[in-house]
Amino acid sequence: MMRLLRHLQSDRTGASAVEFALVAPVLLMAMMGLFDLGYNVYTATLLEGAIQKTARDSTIEGSVSKTSTLDAAVTEMVRNIAPQATLNFKRTAYSSFSDVGKPEDFTDVNGDGVCNAGEPFEDANANGSWDADQGKAGSGGARDAVLYEVQVTYPRPFPVTSMFGMDADYIMTSRTVLRNQPYDLSEKVVKVLNCP
Incomplete structure (x- = not known):
């Protein structure tokens, strides 16, 4: 009996299979995580x-009538790698690069930091009210700086991420700002109005 126990103790047959069974799940999860990361980085690139190409094409005169065609080209490129992707497009025009994402200027007469009580403000986007973002929806006009944003949502190709509490869908947003070409010499008139 002792001889049999000594023989079993020194026998290494099958040890590799047991070690592989212990390591394989961790290795497979790590590989799927790397594949998911690589897929997302490639899609983002x-x-x-x-977006850079479409934004450049959007700055040319007459591109306003072609926005759906330009957006369709971006959609086609992204869907070549992520077939189930949904894309949302947004264009916001500003008079200069420094105005992107900035509120409309106002004179804070009462010093409370809020545009109210009839305080004067510059209606940069011509919508008749003070806005925290002075951009105007759309492609704007000549020499406008246009913020072009695309949000892409697609299901993750590798389900391992759900085991770590991540969403089943991956969402990424890409932005670029370019200035429209000077295809006309129209001047913009900014009205000064009063806050409510």
Whole structure:
């Protein structure tokens, strides 16, 4: 009996299979995580390239009538790698690069930091009210700086991320700002109005 126990103790047959069974799940999860990361990075790079090209094409005179065609080209490029992706497009025009994302200027007469009580403000986007973002929806006019944003949502290709509490869908947003070409010499008139 002792001889049999000594023989079993020194026998290494099958040890590799047991070690592989212990290591394989961790290795497979790590590999799927890396594949998911690589897929998302590749899709983001593809999106950035498509957006840069489309944004440049959007700055040319007459591109306003072609926005759906330009957006369709971005959609096609992204769907080549993420077939189930949904894309949302947004264009916001500003009079200069420094105005992107900034509120409309106002004179804070009562010093409370809020545009109210009839305080005067510059209606940069001509909508008749003070806004925290002075951009105007759309492609704007000549020499406007246009913020072009695309949000892409697609299901993750590798389900391992759900085991770590991540969403089943991956969402990324890409932005670029370019100035429209000077295809006309129209001047913009900014009205001064009063806050409510």
